Amino acid sequence: MAIFNLKINGENHQVDVDPESPTLWVLRDHVKLVGTKYGCGIGQCGACTIHIDGQAMRSCSLPISAVADKSITTIEGLSKKGDHPLQKAWIEHDVPQCGYCQAGQIMNAASLLNNNPNPSDADIDAAMNGNICRCGTYVRIKAAIKTAANS
Amino acid sequence: MSLIKTTYNRRSFLKASAVAGGGMVLGFSWLASCTPTQEEIMAMPEEWFDINAFLKIGDNGVVTIMSPNPEIGQNVKTSMPMIIAEELDVSWDNVIVEQAGLNTENFRRQLAGGSQSIRQGWESLRMAGATARRMLLEAAAKQWEVPVGELTTNEGLISHEKSGQTIGYGEIASAAAEVTVPEEIELKDPKDFKIIGTDRLNVDGPKIAKGEPLFGLDVQEEGMLIAMIEHPPAFGMKIKSVDADAVKAMPGIKDVFTINIAPEGIEQQWSDRNNVFNDLVAIVGNSTWEVMKAKKALNVEWEAESSLESSDDHEATLSDLVSQKADPARRDGNPEAAFRDADEVIERTYSAPFLAHNTMEPMNFYANVTADKAELKGPIQTPEFLRKTAAALLGMEEDKVSVMMTRMGGGFGRRLYGNFGLEATLISKQAGAPVKLVYTREDDMSQGTYRPDYKVVYRAALDADKNLTAIHVRGAGTHGSPVFANRFPAGTVDNYLAENHRKESNISTGAWRAPRSNFIAGAEQSFLDEVAEAMGKDPIELRLELFDRAIKDPVGERNDYDAERYAGVLKLVKEKSGWGQDMAGVYRGVSAYYCHNSYVAQVLDVEMVDNKPKVKKVWCAVDCGIVVNPIAAKNQIEGGIVDGIGHAMYSGLTFKDGAPEQTNYDKYRLIRHSEAPAEIEVFFVDNGIDPTGLGEPSLPPIMAALANAMAKATGERLYTQPFVSSQAVLG
Structure with missing residues (x-):
């Protein structure tokens, strides 16, 4: 066990955990931020996507020791009032079905828009391909990303 | 009160x-x-x-x-x-x-x-x-x-x-x-x-x-411990011995013990009977990561208690079954004579593998069992039946057991079978603490109630004038045949024979979105496409002629569909998609199916992009009676279409010596963003009839619309799912 001082969504948190512990489980079990989801544990589904210094990362495969001095953003911190253009577009397009993967989809899309404010369809496909949606909401996710990009 | x-x-x-x-x-x-x-x-x-x-x-x-x-x-x-x-x-x-x-x-x-x-x-x-x-x-x-x-x-x-x-x-x-x-x-x-x-x-x-807490996995309660289970690595195996001493000493670990969710003398519900891993090892600790580490370090010895099955054996058995006669599930006219006298017989065999449900939220449940009551909370499609068995296991009256349903990160049928809720119940009782049971993805994928593997042979007889004189369908599958004997095309041909074979297995199967339909629709509607081709007819026209027969002069007395509504969705999708227009570079497939009391017809357009087929657009007509919430209804239809394309094209679970060969998304392929249709357009029939099913009906037929369009695009018919194994699909 080791003590880590974490900066999550602009706030400081101190946790005493196994240094190998994936950031996902530190967020969920210790910081009680459960918006970041567990899907596969091997970085293949994208449900656990968070931002490390603004870039999308898979928190299930990221030991907490690797992010201790970085700025961590989760879905809960993407915007203060849940009004990030992507969050608004997600609601407007009624994107979610079960909704479980959507926090990861939104976080990944937010990183995409940070890097590429006006992505083409091919850009969206390439950037979002690591995020699985079992309900099949892909068509609406693409539409929502375009709406957010245009807002 | x-x-x-x-x-x-x-x-x-x-x-x-x-x-x-x-x-x-x-x-x-x-x-x-x-x-x-x-x-x-x-x-x-x-x-x-x-x-x-x-x-x-x-x-x-x-x-x-x-x-x-x-x-x-x-x-x-x-x-x-x-x-x-x-x-x-x-x-x-x-x-x-x-x-x-x-x-x-x-x-x-x-x-x-x-x-x-x-x-x-x-x-x-x-x-x-x-x-x-x-x-x-x-x-x-x-x-x-x-x-x-x-x-x-x-x-x-x-x-x-x-x-x-x-x-x-x-x-x-x-x-x-x-x-x-x-x-x-x-x-x-x-x-x-x-x-x-x-x-x-x-x-x-x-x-x-x-990202607010909505799901079972998000449940956090005071004093709550985390639990995981270890189940046998293969179907046909059971626990021989558990060496838990080293694991019990690991950081954060509270206890390791075995549970049995189906002891003798406890009445099971229908929702319990598909599960086969009833004896399990439970690991309980403070945090998910600590329990995960302990689970990996756990030393369990397993032993075989029955056969260890492999997909190759299943393939051989199902092939053997569909080559043998069975008692007719339905027989109209004299199909044997019609085939004997036929000028041409078309025979095609279709196969599909086991599928895992793969809800994005793995199985989990919260339970807090105390001396006189139990509180259960989590993702469950059948709360009433979970409570019955949980109460029986605990020896409590049902009114002492509460069940709260959380929003579910997908169901697709997996959460009809609440073994995970029973496991959480017994673990909480044994641990003497509130627990949240969490499955790893590997646990989830290797302990399923899978969509069974299926095989079906369709035969059609044509006379010298290319008239369709008989249809014969013979299906086989693990724990049951996929054939619905009284559904279309029954009722549309004078001579018809449906036969069913069942293969027993110790691999657990169950309902998976649109059970049986999720395979048979793709086979039936692909076959009909080839029959239309052999008859020199447009595939929509052939279907409409068959429905016309079923409307005016149905064969047999029990036909489980309304041919007018069936024809209605087909006509609607024909009109909306502009079927029959020649569009350069666009290859079209059509399909129609009835299940869950609703009618769906689809046209799917494929284009070749860099020599590879790509689904560009799906046109979908739906008759589900009154549509309560059109935007959400459209979402269900879209989701079913993407789901159906994805599983027909990419997904499959195979077994080797009783163990699934795919246990996570590095090996089990699910459809991804770039593989989804670029556009889906949905049209609802406005008929004022009381509403019918919507969550499942769009999935089954799309598998054939896809296969039929792919055949046009590549010149190769697709008979075996997942289609991605075909060279033609790979381009």
Whole structure:
């Protein structure tokens, strides 16, 4: 066990955990931020996507020791009032079905828009391909990303 | 409190006397506008009045509607309350939706499955709203001393035109709560619907977009421990011995023990019987990561108790079965003679592998078992049956066991089988603490109630004039055949034979979105495409001719479909897609199917991009009767189409010596963004018929629309799922 001082969504948190512990489980079990989801544990589904210094990362495969001095953003911190253009577009397009993967989809899309404010369809496909949606909401996710990009 | 029946349909409603809510409660209106990201604080009442089990009305007119059924992403948490709000006649802007827990006294069929929530809830939900409206009207009539028949309502306001008096629901709710539940009520004429048939956004949409805790895996309770299970690595194996000493000493680990969720003498429910891993090792600890590490380090010795099956053996057995006769499930005319006398016989064999459900939220459940009661909470499609078995296992009366349904990160049938809830129950009891059981993805994928592997042979006989004279279908599958003997094409040909074979297996299978249909539709509709080709007919024209026969002169007496509605969706998709137009570079496939009481026809367009086939657009016509919430209905149809394309094209679970060869997404392929259709357009038939299923019907037929379009694009027919194994698909 080791003590880590974490900066999550602009706030400081101190946790005493196994240094190998994936950031996902530190967020969920210790910081009680459960918006970041567990899907596969091997970085293949994208449900656990968070931002490390603004870039999308898979928190299930990221030991907490690797992010201790970085700025961590989760879905809960993407915007203060849940009004990030992507969050608004997600609601407007009624994107979610079960909704479980959507926090990861939104976080990944937010990183995409940070890097590429006006992505083409091919850009969206390439950037979002690591995020699985079992309900099949892909068509609406693409539409929502375009709406957010245009807002 | 008393239970009072109405004579209308003998449905029961629990009527409570007025209950004071007290104080100010903050709530949010998710529904007030099209862009509700800006949380809008709804003025909350100081007092709530329970009118019946489904709804309560606040003194300011705000209405809370309970959503009775489990939400698995089929959007019933929005659409079921819409039906109540419609008959109650309130503004949707003034409605708050709450998820009801399991309550078999108040609600009927709290189950998510078979695409039946809306169909079976339709009348009782309308009754709930209409009964409450009637009680409000009677209270107002009494107060004003006027005949109740002279009163009208409009969006939460009661008016008496003659006297010019008006009163809001909130103002009269207190008196309404005291009114005797009416024995007869009047339901709205569907032409007067104001909420049903209009787009209403998902009531949980803003919470999902913000990552708020909604799912079973998000449950956090005081003193809660984390639990995981270790199940046998292969079907046909069981625990021989467990060496837990080293693991018990690991950081954060509280206990390691074995459980048995199906001991002798405990009555099982239908939802328990598919599961085969009943003896398990449980690991309990403080945090998920600590328990995961301990689970990896755990030393369990397993031993075989029955055969260890492999996919190759299944393939050989199913092939053997479909080569053998079986007792006819249906026989019309003289199919043997028709095939003997045929000028041409077309015979094709279709196969599909096991599929895992792969809900994105792995199985999990929270349980807090104490000496005299048990609290269960989590994602379950069958809460009523989970409670029965949990109570039996605990030796408690059912009323000592509560079950709360969380929003589910997908169901697709997997959460009909609540073994994980029973496991959490026994682990909590043994650990003497509240626990949240969490499956790893590997646990989830290797302990499924899988979609069975299937094989089917279709044969068609053509005479010298290329007339279709007979159809023969013979199906085989693990734990049952995929063939529905009385569905189309039964009833459309003079000579017809359907035969079913069943293969036994120790691999657990169960309902997977649109059971059996999820395979047979693809096979049947692909086959029909080849039959049309051999007959020199347009595939839509052939289908319409067959439906015409079934309408005018059906063969046999029991045909489980309405040929006119079937033909209706086909004609609609033909018109909307511009079928028959020659479009350069576009290869089209068509398919139609009926299941879960609804009719779906699809046209799928493939284009070749860099020499590889790419699904560009799907056109989909649906007849599911009245559409309660069109935007959500369209989402269900879209999702089913993407799901169907994905599983037909990419997914499959194979076994080697009893063990699944794919246990995570590095090996088990699910459809991804770039593989989804660029566009899906959905058209609903407007016929005013009571609503039917929507969660499943769009999935089965798309597999054939895809295969038929791919055949046009590549020149190669696809018979074996997943299609991605075909060279033609790879380009």
